[in-house]
Amino acid sequence: MTPMLDGLGAKLAEKWLSTVAAPGLFFVGAAASTVVLGHDSALDWHALRRQVRHWATAMSGWSTVGQLTAVALAVLAAVAVGTLARSCATGAERIWTGDWPGPARPLARRLTAHRTRRWRRIGADIQRCRAGAPARGRSAALWQEIDEHTARRDRIAKAEPSRPTHIGDQFAALDARVRHQYGIDLACCWSRLWLVLPDDVRTELRASRARFDAALTLFMWAACYAVLGCFWWPAAVGAAVTVFVSWRRGRRAAELHAELAEAAVDVHLRRLVDELGLGPIDALPAPRIGRAINRIARKAA
Numbered sequence: 001m002t003p004m005l006d007g008l009g010a011k012l013a014e015k016w017l018s019t020v021a022a023p024g025l026f027f028v029g030a031a032a033s034t035v036v037l038g039h040d041s042a043l044d045w046h047a048l049r050r051q052v053r054h055w056a057t058a059m060s061g062w063s064t065v066g067q068l069t070a071v072a073l074a075v076l077a078a079v080a081v082g083t084l085a086r087s088c089a090t091g092a093e094r095i096w097t098g099d100w101p102g103p104a105r106p107l108a109r110r111l112t113a114h115r116t117r118r119w120r121r122i123g124a125d126i127q128r129c130r131a132g133a134p135a136r137g138r139s140a141a142l143w144q145e146i147d148e149h150t151a152r153r154d155r156i157a158k159a160e161p162s163r164p165t166h167i168g169d170q171f172a173a174l175d176a177r178v179r180h181q182y183g184i185d186l187a188c189c190w191s192r193l194w195l196v197l198p199d200d201v202r203t204e205l206r207a208s209r210a211r212f213d214a215a216l217t218l219f220m221w222a223a224c225y226a227v228l229g230c231f232w233w234p235a236a237v238g239a240a241v242t243v244f245v246s247w248r249r250g251r252r253a254a255e256l257h258a259e260l261a262e263a264a265v266d267v268h269l270r271r272l273v274d275e276l277g278l279g280p281i282d283a284l285p286a287p288r289i290g291r292a293i294n295r296i297a298r299k300a301a
Contacts, residue, residue, distance in 0.1 A: 030225065034231050042232055085220040088220050096165060098169075119156045122149055126150060167251060173258070175187065188294065192296075212257055218242060218245065225238050
């Protein structure tokens with residue numbers, strides 16, 4: 001047990017250092033630069049080096065206890081900021097998924113309507129292409145045009161948009177597509193499905209979710225630097241770049257996680273049907289089987 005616990009402790013320490021302490025220390029350094037430079041001398045690195053040397057000289061005259069206390073306070077400040085950024089990621093997730101509070105709901109409805117109009121317009125183009133010739137009589141060029149239109153529509157959402165954001169529609173489309181295909185309410189049935197998933201599938205799903213959570217945390221770091229940007233404009237530039245990077249990473253992570261979750265349903269739903277005593281079945285579960293799973297999950301009469 002001792003080697004296993006030592007290895008686990010080393011991994012936890014490494015993860016803590018990379019996800020909390022190191023970004024927090026970098027933020028503390030940026031905050032110190034903000035205090036020293038401000039807007040007027042934002043890029044005066046000579047002044048910053050002079051101030052750092054002054055602080056180092058002053059600390060050299062302190063006792064060992066005083067120096068250790070200063071280092072400990074800096075580390076504690078870094079950990080506090082890092083913990084705050086990670087704990088506020090839930091709020092960032094609501095922003096990304098389009099679950100906006102009351103004052104922002106009119107804007108959310110307008111954005112959702114705009115996305116829906118674009119999605120339906122491309123869908124109408126697909127229907128016109130399909131109506132031009134029966135499936136067996138379509139040329140390769142017509143099939144390519146249909147595929148291009150379908151890819152454009154899927155870049156908006158894989159089901160009719162119901163959220164104001166791309167990330168929100170990724171998760172909403174997952175629920176809609178699974179309900180349409182199998183008749184199951186994925187939100188209430190997911191825990192049952194999770195119990196029958198193989199370990200390697202669970203690992204992949206956890207990893208994809210962890211990538212999405214990391215993008216959320218990066219977004220919260222951008223918010224922290226935006227606060228510093230009110231007093232030191234280079235921090236605002238860094239915040240803008242970080243927002244863009246976190247949003248792109250979050251989009252990719254949400255797409256991958258939704259695709260993996262849908263694939264898990266497609267591949268392993270029959271196993272859940274067997275485990276619940278609703279099978280065996282020869283083909284994919286029909287919507288009536290999905291509704292039976294819903295009744296079991298909801299404990300409804």
